[in-house]
Amino acid sequence: MKGMIRNISRILIGGMVILCSCAKNIEKIPLELNTIDYIFDKDDSLGVNAERYLSGIYFTVPRGFNRVGTDLLDAATDDAVSSETGSVDVYKLATGGYTAATFPSGENVWATCYAGIRKANIFINNIDIVPLKKMVEPGFPKKHAYKAEARFVRALLYFELLKRYGGIPLVGDKVGTLGDDMQLPRNTFKECVDYIVGECDHIKDSLRTMAQTRAVGEYQSVTKGACLALKSRVLLYAASPLFNGGNIESGNELTGYTNFDGNRWKLAADAAKELIDRKEYDLVPELFSDIFITVDGAEGKTNREIIFVREDGKGTGIEVINGPVGYSPGTANGRTSPTQELVDAFPMKNGMDINAEGSGYDVSDPYTNRDPRLGMSIFYNGHPWLNTSLETFEGGRSHPGTLNMETKTSYYMRKFMGAFEATNTFSDVYHDFILFRYAEVLLNFAEAQNEFSGPDADVYAALTAIRKRAGIDAGADNRYGLKTGMTKEEMRQVIRNERRIELAFEEHRFWDIRRWKVAETVVNKPLHGMSIIKSSSGRLTYTLSEVLTPVFSTRQYLYPIPYDEVVKNSNMRQNPGW
Template sequence: MKYINIKWISLIALIVSTLSSCESDLEIVPIELQVLEQVFDTKDSAGVNANRFLTDCYRHLPETGNRVGGDFLDAATDDAVSSNPTNTSVQQLAMGTFNADSYPDNLWTTCYQGIRKTNIFIQNIDRVPLKGQLANGTPLRRVWKAEARFLRALFYFELVKRHGGVPILGDKVYRLEDDIELPRSSYAACVEYIVQQCDAITDSLRMDPFDLPNYGRPTKAAALALKSRILLYAASPLFNGGNIAGQNPLTGYPNFLAERWQHAEEAAKQVMDLKLFRLEPEFKSIFITRNSERIFSKQGGNNTSLENNNGPVGYTSGINNGRTSPSQELVDAFGMANGREITDPASGYDPNDPYTNRDTRFYATIFYNGATWLSRAVQTFEGGADKPGGTRQQTKTSYYLRKFMGNFESAVNYSSVNHDHILFRYAEIVLNYAEARNERLQVPDALVYQAVENIRRRAGLMPFELPKGLTKVQMRDAIHKERRKELAFEEHRFYDVRRWKIAEEIFNKELHAAVIYQTGTGTIRQSIPILKMNFQKRMYLAPIPFYEVIKNPKMEQNPEW
């Protein structure tokens, strides 16, 4: 087996990525020195090569969608299973059948590649006599440097949310002769570093998130959104007093501090106070148009990738691989249009007509038997066009993923729609604020109610108001449920359940599928078990990659890995 540590990964990545945009004659002299001279040209007042280098750093941003072995990360939660009949990566995540050498969602390498590249940029951009400034007078060099620092902070967040404390490299660019056997920084130090980076750059970034010539570059709002997310995680039970390794500073704080919830609340409020964003009236449009709910995205372009990967399999128009099978548990989590849960006797839910009068987010998230798509009804009954049986990959649950797809209900073919990777959107910020404020207070106040009810109002619930007089625990439950419905398949559920430290309960359950039979006298529906999830305490944090631990004696592994 071949082991690679941070030093070699980073150097190789630098050489490969920069060579791809530079002339071949650079191989004549020492590569790293010559690359720096070429990229950070002391005569390039337009910063053409430097900007190209910075743009290349964006490649390392995380993506969403079918990215974990071809599946959504949410197919490793109680919200879905993979339709693939083999033992997929997400099934290994759901079942815990992985080890430190085979973690299916390992971003260690790509994040540290991104960190090294941004450090190189930050260290060298001042050599470029860059002209230009923003309308507010901020020099372009300062803006670009702030963008690189944002990217670096986001790379660290992706590592910290998976592993806890990780090595913080600062601004240093390590070379082959340097001692790279660095220990992990404490969880607290990592959180402090990310927050400090966000605070330091907010006044240097662009303000307008809808500036099309620079769309996809981080703005002040993006930095504040990242700060909101990391502080929400830091305040949550898994890290704030619920450390899975007791006093181990690598895996969380050794003590609980209520003020951490206040810091998370204030960070979310900073984004809200910008008054730049809103909850889009049409839920489906958030994901296929560039709109005023998006805070920061990795550009994915216009295509039909989501439709091809996840569309119901029985259509001849386009490629339909039906990769994602939402669970019956997720379907049941969506309540009725009147705002009540389906278990409420007053909700009007009819088990013989289960898809009528549901929360509008249900229709925007899930294909069900009878839904309209490409000018016909989806058929997920046994033997139907979209659940034909046999060896073809198809739904395991009688449901397919609808979210993120274009509006092709009345079309006959797919056409390209926007499929950017949305990393931060305003609805998350509103829910972050509601959660943090509710946890800080003894009893939820009007501002907590308002935040949650704004989400429910946009969903079209009527009435959208929550019952008055909820306790803190009852409001917590309501917020958790809204996050599940609102943010489904956006890679929050996997980490939310962990940071709430309830995964040993929620992710140790059996998931269910619907089985639907069409008979001459009507429709018969059954619920059957489809997958028994398995969650062990050690899975709250991902293992440090084995190749890092074996190469670096100072790299402490996470508990029980």
């Protein structure tokens, strides 16, 4: 009987092999007939089937663009709202309208992450059977690199669970089969952090050191840099107030550390610094918008800022879903409406806050002389697009007030899109979702270093590098608008705002306001758009308008463990408040 179960399991496992862009040929036999012995073939010196299976593991990494229903995760923050008029899943996240049994699609990741972890374990346990001799680069056998890559994806999936739920069950290398006892308890938050960081430390020297280019192939492959970037992010979250002394349930080891330890900030700073000091990555030197559409090795271009991506390839999907409405029929759907709160977070081109005395901000001309990242991240009235100027005033081409879906704020998302300001139509551009990029590592370092030792020269250097690339003026003191002699508290607010604008729409804000434990303050107040009225003479007047009031309570700092998991597992403890 056990032998029969193993055989059935092998057939089912074989059916999980995923064909993707990395596959060279169509399968010679139906996928459902594949077995472990076929995937991990002791006579396959090229490892063709094993490589295809590894590609499937890569594709268990969560997607980023418009994945919550059809909305960006950022539409559940104070940075944006959905332009949809009806009830949508992202509003359930924004207003707390979910339970352990009814959770928004796209964020209900428990089952999908554990499925990916299981696939990784199957690979890790069986890849040694395959007689791979090839090197991915001098000194790095393909077999060892591939096993390390699977362990990285597994560690990343554990982190995706950890930041949502707190401590979760760690299954090690075990691959469950029918009849196994799966009544596993949750591991503590500390045990999960230690496990993920330990995995990163164990595999980093088995990974390739150089990122692959689109031209060479294996473009999305994990590198040592990606491993160090994951470690940096995990330790940053672990050091943050929600988990480091701000536990939402005192004494509960599942929901965070039970004590504060300032040295956790140093561990996070050191992890980021290790990657910075390798000097393998850098900021894209010119246009901020180029980061997201320039693929290393494609069309002879380079992009040293990308560390790890979820590969999606070329297309116009981002433009069609999120671009401004009002052009030729069907050109775009305008799904995402950035808030006035996010627009106001961008400083002036001189680097000064718009509300600072002497900043030069003009309420009657609010988009002139702003941080160039504003125009590269957000469409506003008068912004060039498709060979014309955007009209988001009331009754304008892109805000007529008659469509089922159009901007609610007078803004649309611009980030991630191709350079179509001076063209008549969209064309295919790369839209890989960047999970790790160098600017985040600099911001991770700046935050952790500031929290540990205050705003020293290294903290200023990280921020000025980012602001310089953004196009902010250096100023007479070469501080790019940063005030000298800031306190730790002042620098903290600068760093948090810099993360907000630099990483907007990249799925950081949702988690940042939670790990900083400020969501109850940030979220529970009205969000605004700008109502723009154009007079017969062409004069524009700007008036704030409320568009949504989100809701946030303490229990929302962590997601509820899915109801089905708690019901079927007597050892599974639910999160506080759920």
